[in-house]
Amino acid sequence: MPGSARHAPPPTRPGRPRPGLLLCAGWLLAASATAAAQVERTGDYLARMDGDGDGRISQAEYVAWMGYAFERMDADGDGVLATAELPGGKGKPITLEEHRRRLAERFVRQDANKDGYLDARELAAPPL
Numbered sequence: 001m002p003g004s005a006r007h008a009p010p011p012t013r014p015g016r017p018r019p020g021l022l023l024c025a026g027w028l029l030a031a032s033a034t035a036a037a038q039v040e041r042t043g044d045y046l047a048r049m050d051g052d053g054d055g056r057i058s059q060a061e062y063v064a065w066m067g068y069a070f071e072r073m074d075a076d077g078d079g080v081l082a083t084a085e086l087p088g089g090k091g092k093p094i095t096l097e098e099h100r101r102r103l104a105e106r107f108v109r110q111d112a113n114k115d116g117y118l119d120a121r122e123l124a125a126p127p128l
Contacts, residue, residue: 043120056117063103070099 049057049065057065073085079096083089106127110118 041124046118046120046123049123056119057123058117059104059107062107062118063100066103066106067096067100070096 046055046057049061051061051064052058070081073081073087074096075085076082080093081095081099082093083091086094107118109127110122110125112122112125
């Protein structure tokens with residue numbers, strides 16, 4: 001729902017988009033009632049994630065956008081999310097490099113046509 005607090009586009013910061021705690025735009029949009037509505041809203045995310053303005057998301061753009069949540073949660077800035085820094089204070093610690101690797105794997109799964117980029121439809125699809 002555009003404009004609602006729950007699905008409001010993330011704020012931006014100078015020089016770099018800011019996704020807040022958005023972990024997966026496609027996952028959020030999967031709950032939409034129709035595929036057409038998903039693509040329209042995903043287009044908004046695509047535009048924000050698309051750092052070079054070419055209308056598609058590269059793996060580097062995806063990892064940078066989706067990785068911002070890690071940076072926000074890493075309170076001590078050591079490049080590791082300790083158990084206490086994880087949501088709910090539960091789970092195994094994870095390094096920034098491991099987090100980025102997982103995001104890269106998710107990108108590859110979402111790249112349905114295997115062209116190395118995500119378009120709006122691929123971005124809207126939940127990762128497999």
